[in-house]
Amino acid sequence: MTARSQATNTQKRPKVQCSATTKQLLFNQVTPDRAFLPAQDPLLRLPPGLQAYEDALQELPKLTLGSPGFLRQTLQDLPCFDLQQLPALASCDTAQLLQQLPPACQCYTAAAGTSSSSSSSPQQSTADVLRSFPSCDAQLWRAYMVLAFLTHGFLWCDGPGVPSVLTQLLAQPFAAVSAAIGMPPVLTYATYNLMNWRRLDPAAPLELGNICCQHNFFGGMDEEWFRLIHVAIEAAAAPAIAALQPLQQAALQHDAAAMELHFAAITSALQAMQELLARMGERCDPYVYYKRVRVPMSGWRNNEALPQGLVYEGLWGNQPQQLYGETGAQSTVVHALDAALGIQHTKGWMQAYLTDMRAHMPPSHRAFLHQLEQEPSVRDAVQALAQTTTSSSSSNNNSSGSNKSSSSSSLVEAYDAAIAELERFRSQHRAFAIAYIAQWSKKEAKEVGTGGSDFVPALSAYKDATAAHKLAGSSSSSRGCPLHS
Ligand code: HEM
Numbered sequence: 173m174t175a176r177s178q179a180t181n182t183q184k185r186p187k188v189q190c191s192a193t194t195k196q197l198l199f200n201q202v203t204p205d206r207a208f209l210p211a212q213d214p215l216l217r218l219p220p221g222l223q224a225y226e227d228a229l230q231e232l233p234k235l236t237l238g239s240p241g242f243l244r245q246t247l248q249d250l251p252c253f254d255l256q257q258l259p260a261l262a263s264c265d266t267a268q269l270l271q272q273l274p275p276a277c278q279c280y281t282a283a284a285g286t287s288s289s290s291s292s293s294p295q296q297s298t299a300d301v302l303r304s305f306p307s308c309d310a311q312l313w314r315a316y317m318v319l320a321f322l323t324h325g326f327l328w329c330d331g332p333g334v335p336s337v338l339t340q341l342l343a344q345p346f347a348a349v350s351a352a353i354g355m356p357p358v359l360t361y362a363t364y365n366l367m368n369w370r371r372l373d374p375a376a377p378l379e380l381g382n383i384c385c386q387h388n389f390f391g392g393m394d395e396e397w398f399r400l401i402h403v404a405i406e407a408a409a410a411p412a413i414a415a416l417q418p419l420q421q422a423a424l425q426h427d428a429a430a431m432e433l434h435f436a437a438i439t440s441a442l443q444a445m446q447e448l449l450a451r452m453g454e455r456c457d458p459y460v461y462y463k464r465v466r467v468p469m470s471g472w473r474n475n476e477a478l479p480q481g482l483v484y485e486g487l488w489g490n491q492p493q494q495l496y497g498e499t500g501a502q503s504t505v506v507h508a509l510d511a512a513l514g515i516q517h518t519k520g521w522m523q524a525y526l527t528d529m530r531a532h533m534p535p536s537h538r539a540f541l542h543q544l545e546q547e548p549s550v551r552d553a554v555q556a557l558a559q560t561t562t563s564s565s566s567s568n569n570n571s572s573g574s575n576k577s578s579s580s581s582s583l584v585e586a587y588d589a590a591i592a593e594l595e596r597f598r599s600q601h602r603a604f605a606i607a608y609i610a611q612w613s614k615k616e617a618k619e620v621g622t623g624g625s626d627f628v629p630a631l632s633a634y635k636d637a638t639a640a641h642k643l644a645g646s647s648s649s650s651r652g653c654p655l656h657s
Pocket residue numbers: 401402405406449452499500501502503505506507526598601604605606608609620621622623624627631634635
């Protein structure tokens with residue numbers, strides 16, 4: 173399951189050559205054990221030459237307690253971020269790199285500069301990704317995380333007001349490192365959650381109860397727990413993600429029995445994910461989340477605090493860039509389940525937004541999704557097998573059909589069980605989105621999520637569209653995709 177190899181095959185010559193000098197890689201593959209979490213536990217520190225930035229990150233929750241302006245001034249006073257300290261960039265002309273960078277908002281939103289991105293297609297954006305120059309060097313990723321936290325701390329964790337210009341001191345290294353790993357220069361789910369943890373007992377499993385966050389903005393139990401629930405859900409999703417490509421293989425081979433086993437793995441992983449999400453309230457209070465935890469995740473697209481976007485000082489002609497902030501919608505898990513189970517959603521702002529969110533996933537995860545979408549529909553295969561076994565058993569009462577077949581009803585049941593659990597996950601998630609955001613923002617004109625639009629009806633539509641893909645009960649002639657038949 174190495175999406176990285178797939179990515180590399182189709183990649184054009186990189187615009188930036190990063191030396192392969194460091195040993196540890198990050199987000200270079202999607203593994204059966206950890207799926208989209210790093211296969212190796214994430215690095216804890218940058219090289220000693222960048223210690224000042226590590227120290228600032230470590231201190232960030234304390235710096236937020238300073239008088240207004242203290243945090244921003246402290247960050248402004250940091251020494252220059254010396255990119256040459258990162259072995260992967262040591263031989264790279266970073267000044268030249270910065271001159272060549274295309275505007276961030278052109279790379280990381282499907283239709284930058286337009287009010288709607290509905291014309292984008294997942295294929296196009298994946299191809300763009302594969303043409304970029306992603307390095308999986310763990311130190312580059314660590315630098316990306318450090319600079320993302322300090323940037324969002326600079327913008328959102330101090331006052332008064334929100335600066336519309338990101339100081340060159342942070343903007344330039346952040347843009348350079350982001351370009352080198354093929355990610356947008358903004359906080360992403362990958363940096364906020366996927367690589368922001370360590371195991372308390374390194375010999376014990378990666379699960380809730382044995383993990384804590386590496387870094388926080390304001391700090392405190394609510395912030396840590398919010399993130400750790402996401403990390404634990406990513407770990408619990410691994411058996412489902414590991415089943416997706418084998419499921420597609422089994423569908424190609426018309427192996428109904430194997431398909432049933434893979435559907436069962438997906439179903440039980442989704443149940444485990446729900447059990448974990450249900451624990452959010454144990455240590456993350458909805459009001460604390462709404463007022464404090466979610467603030468630094470904000471981006472600078474569809475955000476009234478930065479209506480024009482953010483100027484990265486000295487870059488892109490000082491034209492403001494508009495980028496979405498961090499959100500669970502950048503997790504590849506649910507996108508991958510939709511792709512493999514053949515779930516299609518109606519076009520609208522959420523669908524366009526989720527296409528944009530792919531550009532905020534690590535390149536290997538985007539490639540994994542792209543690969544899933546290239547395979548024939550598993551849902552169609554279930555329908556076809558169900559019809560074959562039904563007609564074969566009606567023409568021969570004693571026959572059990574192909575020896576690879578289970579009964580048509582049990583295969584459909586297995587598919588529908590997976591769909592039902594995904595619907596339950598979406599239903600539960602919607603309830604959390606209401607309890608943690610919408611109920612507190614009633615006084616505001618609109619209930620807006622990270623995407624900047626009214627999210628509750630959109631989340632409901634996503635849940636309902638999932639349920640509509642169940643096969644049982646519909647006649648075989650009308651079993652096309654419920655949204656496109
Ligand atoms: C208290 C916890 C959570 C809240 C308040 C929340 C909030 C939201 C909101 C407001 C949206 C709408 C789009 C946006 O603003 O980006 C959204 C979308 C989404 N979130 Fe969450 N979320 C939470 C937890 C999670 C978790 C744990 C996951 C899974 C890893 C997740 C995955 C998603 C996905 C995949 C979408 C896209 C819609 C879909 O595919 O159904 N969220 N979330």
